Amino acid sequence: MxxxxxxxxxxxxxxxxxxxxxxxxxxxxxxxxxxxxxxxxxxxxxxxxxxxxxxxxxxxxxxxxxxxxxxxxxxxxxxxxxSPGVDRPLTRLKDFDTYEGLEARLELDRLADGRKRFKGILAGVEDDNICIDLEGEEETALVPFAWVVEAKLVLTDQLMKRGADQRAARIESEQSSESEED
Incomplete structure (x- = not known):
């Protein structure tokens, strides 16, 4: 991917x-x-x-x-x-663990449950499968990572807040590093 x-x-x-x-x-x-x-x-x-x-x-x-x-x-x-940006593509298996709890869209190279596109909340990784809580479904779906041709985070308020929090932490860290050097 x-x-x-x-x-x-x-x-x-x-x-x-x-x-x-x-x-x-x-x-x-x-x-x-x-x-x-x-x-x-x-x-x-x-x-x-x-x-x-x-x-x-x-x-x-x-x-x-x-x-x-x-x-x-x-x-x-x-x-x-x-940089990959806030609503970044998810291209490595570790990305699905890193962004667990956030909304994502997946597109597969084959049909699974009669469709190729899925949207839901990432629920981590199990072996070589992506765990995703699909909209309107009660069970967590396991999607083989090898089947995914494209995946990306969905731009949501939660994702924007996470990005803002990370930027604020980075700026604070940089400022404290600069003041230590002075």
Missing amino acids: RGRTAEDRQLVELLDPVAEAVGYEIVRLRLMAGKEQRRLQIMAERPDGDMNVEDCARLSRAVSEVLDSVDPISGEYLLEVS
Whole structure:
């Protein structure tokens, strides 16, 4: 899920060690067609889930060095490095544990209970299955992670509050670090 096409997956394999070496994890990578040029979009984060502008610039420089030397993409392209954002994609099994209790949408590569799309509250992970409390259902559904082609958090008040709380904690931490240095 981190890479949709075979080319995306090859780029993830190439760039994962680069990102990890500078302290980041690739959440999702997409090489997309454009009118004038292609765009390589990399969503990444630090292991603590944070990603700021300086982090994006640092990862962009590291990735650019490898892309320039290996040249795995034919033709011109634009490199875009960003954080996954508040209503982020969920692409790794650990994401479903990290965001337990929040609302998400899942799309599967096959029918399950007569449908491919599911929406509900994440209830963690069991083995290689995503646990999700579906709207209108009484039991927790187990969805094989291997069947999921796309998943993302739903933008809700609860998610916005969580994001605001995390930003406030990060700012407070940065300010206390700065005052300790003075």
